[in-house]
Amino acid sequence: MSDTPDNAVRAFVEGHRATFLDDLAEWLRIPSVSADPGRAEDVRRSAGWLADKLTATGFPTVEVWETAGAPAVFAHWPSGDPGAPTVLVYGHHDVQPAAREDGWHTDPFEPVVTDGRMYARGAADDKGQVFFHTLGVRAHLAATGRTAPAVNLKLLIEGEEESGSPNFPDLVRAHADRLACDTVIVSDTGMWAADTPTVCTGMRGLTDCQIDLYGPDQDIHSGSFGGAVPNPALEAARLAAALHDDDRKVAIPGFYDGVVELTERERELFAELPFDEAGWLRTAHSHAALGEAGHTTLERIWARPTAEVNGIGGGYQGPGGKTIVPAAAQLKLSFRLVAGQDGEAVQKAVRAWVAERLPAGIRHEITFWGATRPCLTPLDHPALQSVVRAMGRAFGQRIRFTREGGSGPAADLQDVLGVPVLFLGISVPSDGWHAPNEKVELDLLMKGVETSAYLWGDLAENWRPAPTA
Amino acid sequence: MSDTPDNAVRAFVEGHRATFLDDLAEWLRIPSVSADPGRAEDVRRSAGWLADKLTATGFPTVEVWETAGAPAVFAHWPSGDPGAPTVLVYGHHDVQPAAREDGWHTDPFEPVVTDGRMYARGAADDKGQVFFHTLGVRAHLAATGRTAPAVNLKLLIEGEEESGSPNFPDLVRAHADRLACDTVIVSDTGMWAADTPTVCTGMRGLTDCQIDLYGPDQDIHSGSFGGAVPNPALEAARLAAALHDDDRKVAIPGFYDGVVELTERERELFAELPFDEAGWLRTAHSHAALGEAGHTTLERIWARPTAEVNGIGGGYQGPGGKTIVPAAAQLKLSFRLVAGQDGEAVQKAVRAWVAERLPAGIRHEITFWGATRPCLTPLDHPALQSVVRAMGRAFGQRIRFTREGGSGPAADLQDVLGVPVLFLGISVPSDGWHAPNEKVELDLLMKGVETSAYLWGDLAENWRPAPTA
Numbered sequence: 001m002s003d004t005p006d007n008a009v010r011a012f013v014e015g016h017r018a019t020f021l022d023d024l025a026e027w028l029r030i031p032s033v034s035a036d037p038g039r040a041e042d043v044r045r046s047a048g049w050l051a052d053k054l055t056a057t058g059f060p061t062v063e064v065w066e067t068a069g070a071p072a073v074f075a076h077w078p079s080g081d082p083g084a085p086t087v088l089v090y091g092h093h094d095v096q097p098a099a100r101e102d103g104w105h106t107d108p109f110e111p112v113v114t115d116g117r118m119y120a121r122g123a124a125d126d127k128g129q130v131f132f133h134t135l136g137v138r139a140h141l142a143a144t145g146r147t148a149p150a151v152n153l154k155l156l157i158e159g160e161e162e163s164g165s166p167n168f169p170d171l172v173r174a175h176a177d178r179l180a181c182d183t184v185i186v187s188d189t190g191m192w193a194a195d196t197p198t199v200c201t202g203m204r205g206l207t208d209c210q211i212d213l214y215g216p217d218q219d220i221h222s223g224s225f226g227g228a229v230p231n232p233a234l235e236a237a238r239l240a241a242a243l244h245d246d247d248r249k250v251a252i253p254g255f256y257d258g259v260v261e262l263t264e265r266e267r268e269l270f271a272e273l274p275f276d277e278a279g280w281l282r283t284a285h286s287h288a289a290l291g292e293a294g295h296t297t298l299e300r301i302w303a304r305p306t307a308e309v310n311g312i313g314g315g316y317q318g319p320g321g322k323t324i325v326p327a328a329a330q331l332k333l334s335f336r337l338v339a340g341q342d343g344e345a346v347q348k349a350v351r352a353w354v355a356e357r358l359p360a361g362i363r364h365e366i367t368f369w370g371a372t373r374p375c376l377t378p379l380d381h382p383a384l385q386s387v388v389r390a391m392g393r394a395f396g397q398r399i400r401f402t403r404e405g406g407s408g409p410a411a412d413l414q415d416v417l418g419v420p421v422l423f424l425g426i427s428v429p430s431d432g433w434h435a436p437n438e439k440v441e442l443d444l445l446m447k448g449v450e451t452s453a454y455l456w457g458d459l460a461e462n463w464r465p466a467p468t469a
Numbered sequence: 470m471s472d473t474p475d476n477a478v479r480a481f482v483e484g485h486r487a488t489f490l491d492d493l494a495e496w497l498r499i500p501s502v503s504a505d506p507g508r509a510e511d512v513r514r515s516a517g518w519l520a521d522k523l524t525a526t527g528f529p530t531v532e533v534w535e536t537a538g539a540p541a542v543f544a545h546w547p548s549g550d551p552g553a554p555t556v557l558v559y560g561h562h563d564v565q566p567a568a569r570e571d572g573w574h575t576d577p578f579e580p581v582v583t584d585g586r587m588y589a590r591g592a593a594d595d596k597g598q599v600f601f602h603t604l605g606v607r608a609h610l611a612a613t614g615r616t617a618p619a620v621n622l623k624l625l626i627e628g629e630e631e632s633g634s635p636n637f638p639d640l641v642r643a644h645a646d647r648l649a650c651d652t653v654i655v656s657d658t659g660m661w662a663a664d665t666p667t668v669c670t671g672m673r674g675l676t677d678c679q680i681d682l683y684g685p686d687q688d689i690h691s692g693s694f695g696g697a698v699p700n701p702a703l704e705a706a707r708l709a710a711a712l713h714d715d716d717r718k719v720a721i722p723g724f725y726d727g728v729v730e731l732t733e734r735e736r737e738l739f740a741e742l743p744f745d746e747a748g749w750l751r752t753a754h755s756h757a758a759l760g761e762a763g764h765t766t767l768e769r770i771w772a773r774p775t776a777e778v779n780g781i782g783g784g785y786q787g788p789g790g791k792t793i794v795p796a797a798a799q800l801k802l803s804f805r806l807v808a809g810q811d812g813e814a815v816q817k818a819v820r821a822w823v824a825e826r827l828p829a830g831i832r833h834e835i836t837f838w839g840a841t842r843p844c845l846t847p848l849d850h851p852a853l854q855s856v857v858r859a860m861g862r863a864f865g866q867r868i869r870f871t872r873e874g875g876s877g878p879a880a881d882l883q884d885v886l887g888v889p890v891l892f893l894g895i896s897v898p899s900d901g902w903h904a905p906n907e908k909v910e911l912d913l914l915m916k917g918v919e920t921s922a923y924l925w926g927d928l929a930e931n932w933r934p935a936p937t938a
Binding site for chain 2: 204218226228233236241242284291301322324329330
């Protein structure tokens with residue numbers, strides 16, 4: 001089935017496991033917290049450390065790319081095969097803040113291995129998942145006897161993901177030529193569970209806004225004037241309440257235009273996952289499920305567009321009562337988008353809907369913060385099938401499919417580079433991303449190494465993308 | 470028509486005008502700001518000053534009544550006529566805060582008379598309107614040759630009205646026997662306009678509450694969970710939006726139970742008032758009128774019950790966006806009540822309505838701050854007709870009718886004493902209550918004196934209330 005004898009990969013990975021984990025621990029000791037200006041030098045040191053390691057791995061081209069903020073690392077290892085696909089691996093080398101007093105049992109920047117896990121900030125998000133590709137490509141070469149990977153392999157490891165990737169779109173646009181590829185593989189996500197390996201096939205998009213409503217020029221007495229003039233707090237509430245119909249479908253005309261509906265096959269695949277709603281509610285800190293009628297919870301969070309009230313405010317919010325008609329109110333809304341939806345079209349639909357619903361005497365302003373596109377790779381895409389096969393060999397199990405409800409910078413790569421985005425991650429929900437005592441399961445991490453080792457050969461063998469004009 | 474020759478009253482009032490205004494100015498120099506703990510001694514001094522003046526006026530009984538806060542002044546002058554009505558005049562001797570830097574052109578506690586107006590904090594609200602009764606009763610006696618008023622005259626002048634009358638209900642309950650009367654005359658309101666003298670026939674009641682809604686136990690990620698769990702900010706908005714139907718009628722079942730509807734005659738009387746909606750909107754600082762369908766603006770603010778959103782808050786309200794499903798949200802609602810509505814029944818209706826509308830997964834708490842009853846005196850009440858006749862003689866004009874949309878402590882008197890409340894005030898909207906440069910129109914103030922002088926005789930002559938058991 002493949003030119004890579006799996007046993008050779010396993011032997012190589014096993015033989016290099018100790019050194020690999022030592023190296024990862026060394027990287028994790030660098031507190032590359034991008035949100036902390038006092039750690040800027042550490043983020044820079046982390047980029048340098050990774051660049052050196054990629055050079056040692058064999059990448060002939062390794063560069064540290066400066067941005068207006070923290071630096072990214074780019075690496076390129078051409079395959080030598082002119083028809084081979086070009087793959088860009090995305091990840092990040094910065095980490096979330098962490099301090100002992102947040103509830104860590106050990107120093108977050110002094111990795112500790114215990115019970116088959118490595119505890120450290122960044123162990124799973126995302127240094128561990130970036131790093132498995134370094135041993136993966138070496139295992140691929142060792143097992144196949146190649147001197148260069150079967151695909152043209154590029155890496156882009158950014159340094160500001162945990163700070164919202166403020167400079168990432170500019171970075172990608174500036175280097176679009178160097179980053180040109182046939183697909184992006186994002187290694188910054190997770191799997192369903194340790195015993196249920198999965199591939200994520202898409203992320204939702206996002207556009208969010210603030211709507212400011214203005215009524216009277218100042219707060220006025222509700223006894224003297226209430227009930228006879230428009231109230232912006234009430235109108236904000238009426239807008240928010242009108243976002244959904246009785247079936248909790250979004251009621252903004254045009255909102256669903258172009259939405260790629262789930263196929264029956266996709267719904268079946270979602271339904272096959274061992275979903276424990278009670279457990280999920282605990283993770284959500286919520287006491288009931290509620291959403292669009294006719295859809296399961298997984299469909300709602302992965303594959304359906306939403307309108308959410310992130311914040312609402314207006315009038316008096318202090319202790320006790322105050323009998324006023326307030327002068328102003330504010331709504332913060334976010335809309336998750338799915339494949340087929342256009343962020344700008346949604347913004348336009350929202351603007352028209354708001355303008356039409358407000359009564360005379362209420363002035364309004366809408367500010368959209370931007371739009372992140374959704375991404376979705378069809379189940380029959382050859383590159384996705386290669387990822388599934390490579391994971392299947394590593395895990396010795398059937399690989400199932402998930403999606404991600406959130407939105408990420410992967411969409412910028414998809415947009416600027418014009419290629420599909422795939423997701424290859426081995427982290428599990430218990431890994432504690434952004435939380436105290438983040439860890440990575442070492443067995444899963446090594447499965448990541450193996451998957452990476454199988455993937456490049458499978459891709460080159462089974463996918464010959466049409467050359468771009 | 471009356472036993473009081475109007476010319477004799479006018480002559481007496483004119484003859485004592487200068488001294489009366491000097492005395493009022495002396496009282497206004499006492500900065501009796503009840504909201505300012507540093508002015509507590511001044512409020513006490515104000516009570517003492519008034520007590521001395523009432524004694525000098527001739528009241529045989531004058532007492533300073535202590536409360537848990539600032540003192541009130543009580544006075545009683547029996548008529549000697551066993552069948553005469555007993556009237557309790559209500560007003561207050563405390564004032565709103567005032568400082569030059571708020572925009573006053575002169576020292577707020579150094580009265581200045583110019584262009585027929587006296588400028589000072591409390592000139593209209595409420596010292597001027599309390600004080601006109603002192604000269605009024607003297608003019609009544611002088612013109613009729615009586616040694617005691619034609620009615621049993623009681624005064625209760627409280628000292629905490631501008632601080633929300635926190636101790637007033639207790640005070641009234643504690644002294645209910647001494648305060649027993651056939652009607653209360655509140656001199657703490659105003660007229661439509663200087664050239665349109667009016668009598669207010671009622672105030673709306675009020676009950677207000679806070680509704681706290683709780684969803685997830687903490688703010689959660691709207692990408693991971695949004696669209697699949699209940700959102701308390703959205704549910705707060707849905708509650709607020711459901712307060713009214715499409716006609717902006719309150720949609721809470723049972724809310725209108727018992728409402729005394731306006732009669733055709735009352736609607737005609739309202740419609741006769743020279744109402745300038747554009748001018749009213751300027752006063753309301755509002756840009757359009759909006760309210761219950763089928764009612765005019767005056768009907769809406771004076772005679773219709775309302776549901777108002779005083780405040781709403783939940784989730785993220787800082788700059789920019791934050792993609793969360795918030796853990797909690799809050800609504801502050803106030804309900805204005807009209808005659809026939811029962812505050813406790815409305816509270817019960819609101820509680821039932823809220824409980825029924827919230828989805829599983831949203832926990833809620835409702836706190837009502839209390840309830841103030843509405844008060845309304847029928848147009849054909851004999852005491853009201855006496856007020857109208859007395860004002861008509863003073864102003865030489867037809868007296869029209871208004872109501873007051875706000876709610877006040879007068880309702881406590883109505884409730885505890887079980888008698889109708891009438892309103893006799895000569896202030897006009899431009900007098901600047903609670904605002905800088907408060908003033909009273911001296912000609913109107915003297916009309917107040919005259920009205921008071923005519924009223925006691927008219928009441929005694931035309932109204933013989935049934936003795937209470």
